[in-house]
Amino acid sequence: MRETLICTGKLAEKPYRFPDTGVNIYSYEEMCYYFSQNMICYLHTLPEPGLLHFIRDGLGLEKLYKQLSKLMDPARDQMKFFACLFREGAYFTEDEIRDILDHYRSLKNAPRHMQCRWLGDTFIRNGRSNMAQEYYKAALAEEGVTKEDKGILAHNLGVTQLRLFRFEDARISFLKAYRYGQDENSLFYYYSIIALTESLAAAAEDLKEFDISDLLLEEFESRFARFQEEFANSDEADRMNRMLFLEKHERTEDASEMRKNLIRKMQAGFRKQMDVDEKLLVTNLPVLYNIDEDKNQEE
Amino acid sequence: MDNLATRKYAGIDFGLKSVQFSVYDEAKTEIAEESFPLPSGGGQDYVEEGFSLIEKYMEVNEFSWEDYSDVNFSMEVCTEENRRTLASLLPASFKDRFRVNVITHFRAFVEYVFHQEKVMWDRNTLLLEYVGDKLNYILIDQIRRSKQKAYRASLKSLDLKEQEIEAGSPELDLKFSKLMKRFLVKNPANIIFLTGEGFDGNWMKKTLNYLCAGRRVFLGQNLYANGACLLGISTIPLMDDGMILMDGPDMVCHTIGVITSDAGKAKYTTVTSIGQEWYNTKGSVDVILDKSQRVEFFFHNTRENEIEGASCEIKDIPKRPPKTTRVRVSVNFTSAFEGVILLEDLGFGEMYPGTGKITVFPFQLIS
Numbered sequence: 001m002r003e004t005l006i007c008t009g010k011l012a013e014k015p016y017r018f019p020d021t022g023v024n025i026y027s028y029e030e031m032c033y034y035f036s037q038n039m040i041c042y043l044h045t046l047p048e049p050g051l052l053h054f055i056r057d058g059l060g061l062e063k064l065y066k067q068l069s070k071l072m073d074p075a076r077d078q079m080k081f082f083a084c085l086f087r088e089g090a091y092f093t094e095d096e097i098r099d100i101l102d103h104y105r106s107l108k109n110a111p112r113h114m115q116c117r118w119l120g121d122t123f124i125r126n127g128r129s130n131m132a133q134e135y136y137k138a139a140l141a142e143e144g145v146t147k148e149d150k151g152i153l154a155h156n157l158g159v160t161q162l163r164l165f166r167f168e169d170a171r172i173s174f175l176k177a178y179r180y181g182q183d184e185n186s187l188f189y190y191y192s193i194i195a196l197t198e199s200l201a202a203a204a205e206d207l208k209e210f211d212i213s214d215l216l217l218e219e220f221e222s223r224f225a226r227f228q229e230e231f232a233n234s235d236e237a238d239r240m241n242r243m244l245f246l247e248k249h250e251r252t253e254d255a256s257e258m259r260k261n262l263i264r265k266m267q268a269g270f271r272k273q274m275d276v277d278e279k280l281l282v283t284n285l286p287v288l289y290n291i292d293e294d295k296n297q298e299e
Numbered sequence: 300m301d302n303l304a305t306r307k308y309a310g311i312d313f314g315l316k317s318v319q320f321s322v323y324d325e326a327k328t329e330i331a332e333e334s335f336p337l338p339s340g341g342g343q344d345y346v347e348e349g350f351s352l353i354e355k356y357m358e359v360n361e362f363s364w365e366d367y368s369d370v371n372f373s374m375e376v377c378t379e380e381n382r383r384t385l386a387s388l389l390p391a392s393f394k395d396r397f398r399v400n401v402i403t404h405f406r407a408f409v410e411y412v413f414h415q416e417k418v419m420w421d422r423n424t425l426l427l428e429y430v431g432d433k434l435n436y437i438l439i440d441q442i443r444r445s446k447q448k449a450y451r452a453s454l455k456s457l458d459l460k461e462q463e464i465e466a467g468s469p470e471l472d473l474k475f476s477k478l479m480k481r482f483l484v485k486n487p488a489n490i491i492f493l494t495g496e497g498f499d500g501n502w503m504k505k506t507l508n509y510l511c512a513g514r515r516v517f518l519g520q521n522l523y524a525n526g527a528c529l530l531g532i533s534t535i536p537l538m539d540d541g542m543i544l545m546d547g548p549d550m551v552c553h554t555i556g557v558i559t560s561d562a563g564k565a566k567y568t569t570v571t572s573i574g575q576e577w578y579n580t581k582g583s584v585d586v587i588l589d590k591s592q593r594v595e596f597f598f599h600n601t602r603e604n605e606i607e608g609a610s611c612e613i614k615d616i617p618k619r620p621p622k623t624t625r626v627r628v629s630v631n632f633t634s635a636f637e638g639v640i641l642l643e644d645l646g647f648g649e650m651y652p653g654t655g656k657i658t659v660f661p662f663q664l665i666s
Contacts, residue, residue, distance in 0.1 A: 005622070006568050033622065033623060034650070
């Protein structure tokens with residue numbers, strides 16, 4: 001069995017950016033891989049027409065562009081769109097394509113809260129916490145969600161809130177997550193937020209009402225210490241220390257320039273976390289999106 | 300009304316005794332030719348001398364390199380030193396606009412022939428070049444007569460002294476015509492081109508009578524410059540497809556490619572083809588590594604019709620999931636039978652950034 005595959009089309013000079021996840025792609029193979037990993041984003045929609053232009057102009061795959069253009073109606077079976085896309089090159093074998101499409105079918109048939117959770121997971125993985133948060137909230141609002149699932153959803157919601165620096169909301173979410181799922185991990189995050197925003201002593205005091213063992217508290221303390229140590233050795237901490245050093249030695253201009261750069265970098269990273277695409281929130285949410293209603297509105 | 304913009308292509312041939320300049324004008328659909336004998340009568344610096352004559356000619360006629368869509372060169376002695384000399388003589392503006400493409404006389408003739416209508420090359424075509432005491436000849440013959448035809452061009456040489464033929468002697472015509480009779484029995488040809496100073500002087504009577512019997516014969520001194528000029532218009536599809544085996548010095552006769560998988564079956568993808576000089580033969584292709592980090596190659600000797608295989612393990616690249624490593628495979632020759640394959644780790648876009656690490660895989664081909 002040969003273990004290399006020939007690439008299809010050319011490597012694009014300018015990438016195509018998937019609006020859902022912000023991932024940039026430059027080749028047909030990257031596109032196939034991306035779709036295989038993110039089919040959850042296309043349960044009720046199809047990729048934007050901009051992708052077709054990228055296929056034609058960026059990758060030089062005119063024939064595929066023409067074929068996919070005929071399959072761009074979301075009311076039709078989306079499977080055909082993806083099957084056509086995957087079969088253009090040799091990136092996936094026929095068995096692999098069948099597996100991806102079977103997985104896609106199972107995603108479509110999954111309960112709505114699970115679809116929302118997976119979408120939330122996809123967004124959080126790609127650093128879009130604000131988007132992820134909306135999906136976790138939607139999943140939690142569903143009826144018939146088991147306690148265990150609610151625990152996971154609340155925990156993940158807490159993580160998104162933590163990334164958005166909404167510590168109070170995150171604390172409540174981790175607390176709820178622990179109450180639903182009894183997962184010690186959620187409790188540790190709850191403990192860490194209090195330790196960060198108040199003090200270690202306050203965090204230990206707060207945990208007393210949960211009736212946890214001393215051993216677990218000790219584990220939390222050492223785990224939190226590890227986190228602190230990791231941060232102390234991080235690039236960000238290094239930059240902070242250098243800034244303080246410059247300030248101490250009266251090189252305020254250099255320190256100020258460094259601070260500006262650091263803030264700019266952090267802002268750029270945070271902007272992605274904050275971004276919410278209203279259109280995606282509607283189109284990606286299953287059930288809420290009804291093509292017939294759209295058509296009626298247009299009429 | 301303004302004249303429509305038409306393209307012009309130039310070909311310059313550096314011979315040991317003269318330099319020739321051909322220009323193909325799309326509007327006139329014909330080639331204009333100029334020839335300049337080297338004042339010193341040739342020698343080691345024939346490229347420099349020839350180039351200065353071309354520069355003077357262009358200056359007098361107010362021509363510029365920008366007038367041409369492409370410029371190609373051919374050389375009688377196409378050594379690396381001469382190619383480098385030419386590259387150093389060309390102005391920066393030229394190199395910004397064109398690449399310095401130098402071909403041999405052998406290739407220039409083949410380019411000239413295959414840029415003509417099919418009747419000129421579909422049956423055996425012969426070039427006879429009479430220089431000094433030597434008769435160099437290039438024979439183009441069909442070696443595969445199936446639907447996808449293949450051709451072989453071979454370059455050989457005859458020592459006329461051995462045949463007791465001497466330029467300027469009264470028996471030259473008689474002896475040469477006899478030689479041609481013997482020669483054409485062994486190497487039948489329907490189209491014959493004659494070139495070289497040896498054919499000058501109006502001495503051919505019997506020879507021409509024999510050569511022209513049932514054949515088309517052309518006499519010209521600008522064949523090589525014309526061949527270089529026509530190369531600029533387009534490449535030869537048969538050569539691109541590896542259907543012309545060039546049997547001569549400096550010519551690559553091995554097709555190099557990668558063996559990949561397509562729907563579970565082995566697929567042979569060509570990276571470099573045959574038919575060009577080794578220094579003009581380059582190619583690259585992108586592959587995706589699946590479960591292992593090994594790339595398999597094939598080397599097809601088209602002269603002997605033998606295939607050899609080899610594989611190269613790419614080491615020290617970060618661990619990534621299967622099918623998320625793109626590798627650019629580039630083949631470069633260092634001689635007609637040696638070279639290196641470079642394998643560059645391109646990663647997988649932003650998802651798995653490439654390291655840019657290049658693995659060098661030298662190869663040596665069996666002639």
